[in-house]
Amino acid sequence: MRALAVTPIHLPPEEIRRRQDRYDRLAPPGLEIELRDVGPAAPATLDTGESVRASEREVAAALAAAGAGWDLAFPDCVLDPAVPDAVAEPSLPVHGLLKLSATHLAAKGVRFGAVVRNEAIAEEFAKRIAAYRLTEYFVGVRVLDLPFSAIAETETWNAALGTAVGELAASGATAVLNGCSAVDVEPADLPARIVDPTELAMRLLAVEEQR
Secondary structure, X not given: OEEEEEOOOOOOHXXXXXXXXXXXXXXXXXXXXXXXXXXXXXXXXXXXXXXXHHHHHHHHHHHHOOOXXXXXXXXXXXXXXXXXXXXXXXXXXXXXXXXXXXXXXHHOOOOEEEXXXXXHHHHHHHHHHHHOOOHXXXXXXXXXXXOHHHHHOHHHHHHOHHHHHHHHHHOOOOEEEEOOOOOOOOOOOOOOXXXXXXHHHHHHHHHHHOO
């Protein structure tokens, strides 16, 4: 089974390689993932509402141009850019990392929160949860206030989780979605379990495609 992943932002080759290596590690047996850069017309970071909208447009265009040879596709982003109105050919199912992971948690009756890098992503994340009609399971989102560079710095990102996860747990969350598709989650003694939405989504896709 071959899956196409499209970045939400324009990335340098070294970051594409890092993210591809991560997918190679996470992909369950039988699932092959190829990550492609969305292209230079896309924003370099998601720091404003305008950049989020631009990302959606460029991801939709990339999905539409995916071509043949894929069993499924998904944006490499927990904001699921272009997923609700993806314009890829009908024979190519387009999935969302957030939709898959959050819906799975809700289906199990898990109350969850999320941590994200900045305010713009937090706002869009909450909108997506509402669009998926999962607000009754969602206790909220906390902003880590980290620079873009922290995405590739596993230690920096994970070190920032403590206070935010504690606040979400106090609000009733037993799980917290790590709100970036490209960050490795490290084991930690926290009051709520950290869920890697990418890892969870890959497992769910593999199960779904085997049915």
